[in-house]
Amino acid sequence: MTYACPSTVTVGAYVLGVLCARENTEFRQHAVGCPSCQREIAELTPTVRLLAILKTVPAL
Ligand SMILES: [Zn+2]
Structure with missing residues (x-):
């Protein structure tokens, strides 16, 4: 970082x-002009998607 x-x-x-909703809007407005946050979003989004997929898989 x-x-x-x-x-x-x-x-x-x-x-x-x-x-x-309010925090979401405020953060999105901030992230538009913040390369640091944009990069964090790009790095975290695939991880969150993966976790969401894993959560749908029944535990063995
Ligand atoms: Zn930021």
Whole structure:
């Protein structure tokens, strides 16, 4: 992480879809102009998708 952004901690919650509507809108507006958050979203999104797929697989 070369660019430190205080909102980067919000990326995980945003990608997981657990932000409230207002927070979601505010974060999206911020992320549009923040390369650091854009990169975090790009890095976390595939992971979250994978976790979502794994959650649908019954535990052995
Ligand atoms: Zn940011």
